[in-house]
Amino acid sequence: MRALHNIIRRIPGIGLLLLLGLVGTSCRKGEADRTPEPLTWFDYLGKALDDSLKTRNIGYGFVILEKGEVRASGSGGSKSRITEPEGEKPFTLNTKMHVASLSKTITAIAFLHLAAEKGLKTTDKIAPYLPPAWIKGENIDQITFRDLMTHRSGIIGLGNTCQNGAFAENNWGGLRQLVEKGVRSTNRGSYCYQNANFGLFRVLIPGILGYAFTGNDLTDDQQTQQHYLEYVQKTIFEPVGIRDVLANQPPVDPTYAYAYPLGGLSGWNPGNFTNTVGAYGWYLTPSEAGKLFATVLSTADQSVLTAAWKDTLLTNRLGSFAGTTSEGPISYHDGWWYLKLTQYQGIRAIWMKFPEEVTAVLFVNALHHSRGFFPSDDGTDIVQYLSRAYSLTRPLKTGRKSAGSLTLEHPEPH
Template identity: 80%
Template sequence: MILKTTHRVTGIGLLLLLGLNLNSCRKGDDDVTPGQQLTWFDSFGKALNDSLKAKSIGYGFVILEKGVVRASGSGGLKSRATEPEGEKAFTLDTKMHIASMSKTIATMAFLHLAAEKGLKTTDRIAPYLPPSWIKGENIGQITFRDLMTHRSGIIGLGNTCVNGAFSENIYPGFKQLIEKGVRTTNRGNYCYQNANFGLFRVLIPAILGYQFTGNDTTDDQQTQQRFIEYVQKNVFEKAGLTNVVANQPTSNPTYAYSYPASGITGWNPGNFTNTVGAYGWHLTPSEAGKLFATVLSTTDQSVLTTAWKDTLFTNRLGNFAGTTSTGPITYHDGWWFLKLAQYQGIRTIWMKFPDDVMAVLFVNALHSSRGNFPSDDGTDIVAYLSRAYTLTRQMKGGRQMAGRLILEHPEPH
């Protein structure tokens, strides 16, 4: 079943949501050349910047057209006075866990490898699973495409289709899920599970020729290392990025907080090296903008050929789709949190708009009671970003229409 939701907001309502009047958007006096006409990109960036800086959270965003940066902004703190590191500004060069945006990166890595090895997305995964793992019911039917669209039939060890915990996204957890198998009634049905993409950390090394030893500790370490090296060499470096890892910078972490600010010490999510795949990569807003724009909204074919890009978008591999009043969008958001007395966490997203416009947005705080994007009216990050884009385009063109957003899978990812 495909879940759908429709969000409607009037132009005036969204102006209140963003906390500014886009008709009067302009850069700071030092940024404007006399007589220079502002573009709608300037207005888009101004809208986001003015709204986010009012929240006293750490944030960074980049807006690109065909891979060229057209607007950007950052503000707030990555580390507050409550932390051992003291106050540190959140900038466009701040490394942060990108959470489930990593799933698109796993997709890029697999499709790049599939092109090298002559594989199809409809090929089955079973030949590439460790020979010593017991394959449960219907595991032999699962394809790579099933994993990349969350239609494998994997619903977690709890049989509830609640996204699996950390224990299901480490090597022993994968082994348990494969042995458990999947029910015929679940095959082909959408069920968002980290394990679907986490398994690529095992599958990609196997496709590359890794010979499993049967020793779980050895195979776990070796597949982690080989997966990370493959993604670094064939995705990040081909997009012009170096030194991308699945861990916080040494002694320079980006903390996660709650919103509104409570004074509680921030949360350091730590090291994701042994779970990287479905989540875990750490990028800066600038790096993420460059990566997702280069691969997904330019003619560059270093990572993916045009045909494989079409496959990724057409089949919703590692991305989700939506429609707005100004055209279709594709995206993948990210969500990571700790909930004790309140939520502390991060929210991230890449979103591709019409005409090869790409936007990336990171924030290092979640609403303390809802655990999603730090808005005051319940608007989450997908609607927040897409509506800002839509209203900016409409008002720049002198039109004001009701905004309309339809998402196939509106839940946070």
């Protein structure tokens, strides 16, 4: 039991109360003097996360799956507080929240599914599928689908600073401007994280499907939005049993974004992303996100992606990132969306694929008020938080001591 104490103590935010709770749960006999079922390492990981998060007075939900089967889950806090027009409502595993850049993985999955249907390669050029009326600037004809999905297209934003753009560069007009601006040959192939790389797929996927662009911006904008939304719904969400997904809050039932610790500001409603969805914008529940990413990336199910395309996505880091823990390699994508007035308010989300087909999804609807990252007191962000909890509870299964180390190629929030 001393080894268990030492492991759990090193997970951020876990205190003596959790240690005593874990020990009591594992050692205490049940009703009628029955010996309870032995706890699995999934139980310990779930309890460690739950006990850490519930002390923060934030809304949260997480699901941990093994080969698509839920092994642990937890939720707590509020999706809206008593000060909001909707009143206080709990954050549950069925709470819809903006998943922000987790949408990039969804878009990458959608393109790969379509590529398999149409016989395309990730190294094919994007230019033939852009609207004919758009002026193609310098080197646009050299950009490939893979360039977009790995942020190596050469797109660095309208301001030429590589500062990531949101609305202005991801609606129809902004994407058209970026294509007309073109990219410098010196920037091609260099990593520059830009939402527009994935925002362009909202136009490209309909183009690949055969949409006949009219040349009328308003018509083409609305039609490509609809085609993209319908394609993702029918080919990505529905095959795994998820229906009626929107790029908008559920009507009259929003999930607000808050600051941590909670100050005097009311919550913030991220709102509707229908006209910019692609790099961000989808609303999912923790249960839905867990089901989606685990089914597509951690099971033998090939209704969305074949085994070869799954390997392509993960190996080439298409709409995903890679890291290494003490237990082996991981793949993930985190999401980050915020508003800053006097302090940060926002959401943080992540899917992470661990060794042996273990997938975890974690949503929180608050950001640290001054740092703008995951609501921790010690500066730990969501990628480090989740991977460390995994690495430090994993020895309960393997019996091997873990250092909880983590190396990330791109450690910045996305």
